Amino acid sequence: MIVLNSSDGATFEVEESVAVQSQTIKHMIEDNCADTSIPLPNVNGVTLARVLEYIKKHAEAKDDEEGLKSFDAEFVKVDQASLFEIILAANYLDIKGLLDLTCQTVADQIKDLTVEEVRAIFNIMNDFTPEEEAKLRNDHAWAFE
Amino acid sequence: MESRAILATGFGPRKCAKIGQPLKDQISRLPDEILVYILSCLTLKEAARTSVLSKRWIDLWRSMACLDFDASKVLKKMFSISSWGRYADFVRKERCKYVEWVDKVLLQSDKSLALDDLRVAFCLDNFYGDKIHKWLQHAFARRVQRLELNLFADDDPPSSQESYTFHYELFCLSSGQSQPGYSEIHHHAQIGFKSLRALSLKSLNVTGEVLEFFLINCPFLERLVVEASSVLINLRVCGPSIALKYLENVPMLVNVWVSGNSRNLVRDVTSWLSCCLSKLEVLTLRANKFQVSQEKGIVHELPQLTNLKEFVLIASASKDHSLIGFTSLIRASPNLEKFVLKLESWWDDMVRRDRKLKKAASFPLQHLKVVELLGYYGRRSELELVEYFLENAIVLEKLIIDPRDPRNVTWPKTRKERKQEKKQEKLARICAKQQIEGLIPSHIEFSIL
Numbered sequence: 001m002i003v004l005n006s007s008d009g010a011t012f013e014v015e016e017s018v019a020v021q022s023q024t025i026k027h028m029i030e031d032n033c034a035d036t037s038i039p040l041p042n043v044n045g046v047t048l049a050r051v052l053e054y055i056k057k058h059a060e061a062k063d064d065e066e067g068l069k070s071f072d073a074e075f076v077k078v079d080q081a082s083l084f085e086i087i088l089a090a091n092y093l094d095i096k097g098l099l100d101l102t103c104q105t106v107a108d109q110i111k112d113l114t115v116e117e118v119r120a121i122f123n124i125m126n127d128f129t130p131e132e133e134a135k136l137r138n139d140h141a142w143a144f145e
Numbered sequence: 146m147e148s149r150a151i152l153a154t155g156f157g158p159r160k161c162a163k164i165g166q167p168l169k170d171q172i173s174r175l176p177d178e179i180l181v182y183i184l185s186c187l188t189l190k191e192a193a194r195t196s197v198l199s200k201r202w203i204d205l206w207r208s209m210a211c212l213d214f215d216a217s218k219v220l221k222k223m224f225s226i227s228s229w230g231r232y233a234d235f236v237r238k239e240r241c242k243y244v245e246w247v248d249k250v251l252l253q254s255d256k257s258l259a260l261d262d263l264r265v266a267f268c269l270d271n272f273y274g275d276k277i278h279k280w281l282q283h284a285f286a287r288r289v290q291r292l293e294l295n296l297f298a299d300d301d302p303p304s305s306q307e308s309y310t311f312h313y314e315l316f317c318l319s320s321g322q323s324q325p326g327y328s329e330i331h332h333h334a335q336i337g338f339k340s341l342r343a344l345s346l347k348s349l350n351v352t353g354e355v356l357e358f359f360l361i362n363c364p365f366l367e368r369l370v371v372e373a374s375s376v377l378i379n380l381r382v383c384g385p386s387i388a389l390k391y392l393e394n395v396p397m398l399v400n401v402w403v404s405g406n407s408r409n410l411v412r413d414v415t416s417w418l419s420c421c422l423s424k425l426e427v428l429t430l431r432a433n434k435f436q437v438s439q440e441k442g443i444v445h446e447l448p449q450l451t452n453l454k455e456f457v458l459i460a461s462a463s464k465d466h467s468l469i470g471f472t473s474l475i476r477a478s479p480n481l482e483k484f485v486l487k488l489e490s491w492w493d494d495m496v497r498r499d500r501k502l503k504k505a506a507s508f509p510l511q512h513l514k515v516v517e518l519l520g521y522y523g524r525r526s527e528l529e530l531v532e533y534f535l536e537n538a539i540v541l542e543k544l545i546i547d548p549r550d551p552r553n554v555t556w557p558k559t560r561k562e563r564k565q566e567k568k569q570e571k572l573a574r575i576c577a578k579q580q581i582e583g584l585i586p587s588h589i590e591f592s593i594l
Contacts, residue, residue, distance in 0.1 A: 084174060087179060122171065126199055136197050140197075
């Protein structure tokens with residue numbers, strides 16, 4: 001069993017065979033940095049719990065494609081802030097499947113929207129002057145057809 | 146664990162303690178590399194649109210490692226224009242647009258950034274040769290890993306004078322003697338070839354020389370697709386000795402797809418690939434109408450394909466010509482485990498002739514476990530094969546019949562087309578049931594999809 005410490009002091013136990021889905025953790029174990037517990041200063045407790053939920057499910061139901069698909073679909077139904085926390089955690093912990101899933105989710109949100117709609121959804125501030133924006137749109141006219 | 150409330154994005158209750166503060170821009174917390182990763186899940190046009198979101202996003206899309214210049218909607222429109230005059234105008238206009246697009250995006254991109262995928266797919270011929278040459282130079286300078294160049298000729302096969310032909314300079318291996326700057330480009334190009342893992346060249350002139358170049362200089366090449374090149378036939382003339390020398394440097398080449406215009410496809414393919422034949426694991430052959438009619442059950446003395454595990458035959462179902470001749474390749478593959486037949490029919494191929502079933506020499510197939518027939522329509526040519534396998538594949542486990550069109554059509558079909566298709570599929574399924582079900586012994590898993 002591997003012990004993981006989140007940034008806010010929460011402790012989690014997980015089987016080594018499950019934890020190595022994270023390449024970061026895998027390398028730490030291989031380099032013998034995992035004697036007592038592994039500190040993860042970049043991931044808070046709530047997010048780490050969610051990530052562990054993911055890797056546990058993907059370890060136990062490895063061959064059940066349908067089951068994993070529906071699990072993944074439910075897993076990403078969270079608020080924006082949490083989704084981004086999970087993305088950052090998946091990136092830091094180097095868990096490819098989770099990173100792919102979460103990034104694809106964000107991409108799907110952007111897919112069919114106009115620029116204004118994307119700005120609204122993600123609260124991105126438009127720091128262009130109208131002239132700057134018009135020029136950019138003109139330069140990339142092919143993208144806006 | 147706290148319960149997960151699903152908040153409507155952007156319009157939910159304010160989470161900030163301070164009243165009057167705008168909702169936070171969460172996505173900007175993500176580092177550039179993750180944003181680029183997200184963008185690479187989008188099409189090229191969708192990603193480029195994000196450049197207008199805010200100053201941070203202006204150039205993020207340019208770091209995408211995959212460039213797919215997909216114009217399938219335009220191509221679909223093009224192929225559906227009936228009047229020649231309008232077609233010619235449309236093609237001319239759209240070609241210019243497409244070329245401008247690729248120029249703008251590809252040639253302006255950062256040469257030092259590695260490129261994973263480049264796909265250029267549009268009907269272009271040698272008139273745009275110089276442009277294409279520049280794109281290829283750029284791609285190789287960026288150490289492209291997967292390159293697809295599909296130039297959709299008007300005819301099939303295209304007339305060789307008009308098809309794009311590789312410029313010899315692209316392959317110049319000399320360095321040092323040339324003018325300053327020139328050798329620098331070619332130095333990069335040389336290095337660039339070493340990253341190539343997958344190469345797909347359709348509807349352009351690929352000579353034996355070019356292929357040999359790629360095979361010598363790309364040690365990591367895993368997948369090679371060459372299609373509709375009317376000059377591929379010249380590879381035979383190069384002689385097996387040259388092929389022998391160079392093909393030895395492709396330890397990774399285990400998956401080959403071939404289509405060409407040779408007279409005897411099976412014999413020519415095996416002589417062309419003579420020295421990687423024994424290493425091949427997956428072979429896909431595409432036979433056009435003419436070649437199908439030529440393989441009339443001629444028994445070839447073929448070299449053994451000792452490692453071949455999967456053989457995919459894509460054949461044109463024209464006039465219900467027999468496909469039994471292709472079993473010569475199956476006999477030459479002692480370790481074959483899977484055989485897939487993809488039958489491509491045009492509307493006038495949907496005929497079932499009533500002719501005698503041809504038979505091929507009996508030969509036990511020791512490892513063949515799975516046989517799939519896609520595009521099944523109950524024709525004699527298909528029945529012949531089913532009988533052949535039932536007789537000879539002594540360890541056969543699965544027989545799968547799929548009447549659906551196996552082509553990966555790049556555009557969505559109209560309702561009428563789909564309705565017609567569903568009708569034909571239904572008919573084919575009934576046929577399959579009637580014709581085959583009775584013949585299958587109980588230990589073989591038989592499914593009609």
